[in-house]
Amino acid sequence: MPATLLDARTARFLPWLIAIAFFMQSLDATILNTALPSMAQDLGEDPLRMQGVIIAYMLTVALVIPASGWITDRFGSRRIFFGAIALFTFGSLLCALSPSLPVLVGARVIQGLGGALMLPVGRLVILRAYPRAELVRILSFVTMPGLVGPLTGPTLGGWLVEVASWHWIFLINLPVGIAGCLVARKVMPDLRSPLPTPFDGVGFLLFGAAMVLISIALEGLGELHMPHARVVLLLLGGFACMVAYWLRALRIERPLFTPQLFRIRSFAVGIFGNLFARLGSGALPFLTPLLLQVGMGFSPSKAGMTMIPLALSAMMVKPIAKPILDRLGYRRLLIGNTLLLGCLIASLSLIDQNTPYTWLLIHLGLLGAVNSMQFTAMNTLTLIDLHDENASSGNSLMSVVMQLSMGFGVACAAALLGGFKNDYGDTNVLSAFHATYLSVGLLSMLAAAIFFQLQAEPNRKAPAHRVEDPEKSPQGPET
Known part of the structure; x- marks a missing residue:
């Protein structure tokens, strides 16, 4: 119509x-x-x-x-x-x-x-x-x-x-x-x-089975308390389904997501960077309210208001994201911003009841701004070199990876938090939170090695209109 x-x-x-x-x-x-x-x-x-x-x-x-x-x-x-x-x-x-x-x-x-x-x-x-x-x-x-x-x-x-x-x-x-x-x-x-x-139903089932099995395995380390042998079997089953999907995608004409997308270097780096960088940032909306209420004794309403700088600064940084990208380029910005993001997440391990409330708000505000810059740069990098014939498939795959990585981030953070809680005991929950933030921050910093694989392109500019930032698209906001 x-x-x-x-x-x-x-x-x-x-x-x-x-x-x-x-x-x-x-x-x-x-x-x-x-x-x-x-x-x-x-x-x-x-x-x-x-x-x-x-x-x-x-x-x-x-x-x-x-x-x-x-x-x-x-x-x-x-x-x-x-x-x-x-x-x-x-x-x-x-x-x-x-x-x-x-x-x-x-x-x-x-x-x-x-x-x-x-x-x-x-x-x-x-x-x-x-x-x-x-x-x-x-x-x-x-x-x-x-x-x-x-x-x-x-x-x-x-x-x-x-x-x-x-x-x-x-x-x-x-x-x-x-x-x-x-x-x-x-x-x-x-x-x-x-x-x-035509819809690739078999590919959809294989890809979906891989996501479900890996997610349940990560959950098994945390909430479900599964034996390690069962977790290993689930992980192996998930990876086997994923390998089967990609081998099948290489030989059929219209797969769910074509492997040809990964011949585009910026897309491959952007997808894998999204997957690993969001393991840390995806855990923040889950971990931080728990830290404030369970670890520091905040009321629910105060914990909710404390989270406002995280979202407000993320909105405020949007207008300056493109000029900064134009000036620094994707490689320099993503390497530096990823390391800074990991440091800010890890430094939440220093927050306790003696931390001034104003400093806590400033810390979360900085974290929200850096996180927002990371999302915008990663999303734009992933889509910038896609052609019209593969733009839809590439955007769909990136949307799936965004959701998966945030879910994996929550699962990993919960597993770490549960493990550290067992180590420190129920009477020292705050130390378990500190160890979790430190671990998640270090994991996030490892994504800088992926962005290091980008070619240096100092004169490359962020697109003004060709690529829509998925963070602002109706498909779903970042958290």
Whole structure:
């Protein structure tokens, strides 16, 4: 359906519908972290072993993203978008009613199925329904609420826990979701491809099995307390599925993600850099609220407000990211910024009850700014050299890697935290947090060796318009 066939009402209200869906998803990604200790207490769980609630959502989103475009072309954008909002809303209700941690994790999977489809489908509709001259304006409008979500999420989550209960961080999705379903039926155009491309179902199953097995193995080291032999078997099984996928992708015509992408040096470095650098930064939204509440005794609302500089500085650094990239180039900026990011994460091991609150806010503000610069540079580097014929596949793979690496980061941080807690004992939890931050920071710094493989290109400039920063895209915000 070309843009000229959109009636005036649809053209006016469609961006609002997609913007609200983007806000729901981005708010849900951050509002949960501050509430984890209260949820653990109510469910009779250890607050340091609640990471499954976060990982289940991230892993589900990563699994569904590769199939979102094919599903939309097969069944139509209106039906899939309506179903995505309904599934997200139903999953939110199940989360609020969950009587135990396993049930809550299952409900988060259902919620993740809806969240994974809402944003890619919304972006696809905008790309197909509006003229190219309108895309920048429409996409900017749609993404703004998503940038507000990480800013308000932790504070709102902490406040709801104190004045009501943790259940309300899910219940607030219900009225918005119901309204979204009603509007979607009236406003969302029913777009689909007249000739849907073949879908690599076998590749999808192999790739998905690899992600699930590796994620469960990492969870087995932390929350699930699996024997090491079982963890090793799961890891080997996951890697075997991944190798089988890539060997198959080399011999078929239309794989889920083509290995030819990795012949582009900037894409290969960007993908692997994303994977390892985000192991540290992806753990921050999980670790920091726990540190503030469990390790330092902050109230949920104070912990949420303390997280504001992390998101606010990330937003403020966006306008200067491109000029800095133009001046320093990708290689110098990413090597230096990765090392600085690792140092800032590691230096959180020095935070304790005697740290001045003002210095804590400054530290988190600096960390948010450096983290945001890292995301922007890595994302742009990954996509900058892709051609039109492989841009969609490359962007989809990067989106999957972003979700996976953040989930792996949470799983690794939780496993380290649980191990250090056993070493230091229940009476010295703060030392376990310090050791975890130090380890995560050092792991993050290792990604600098990947960016060192970039060729020095002092005159190369960041693109002004060709590549859309996925951090601002409707596919999902950074956390």
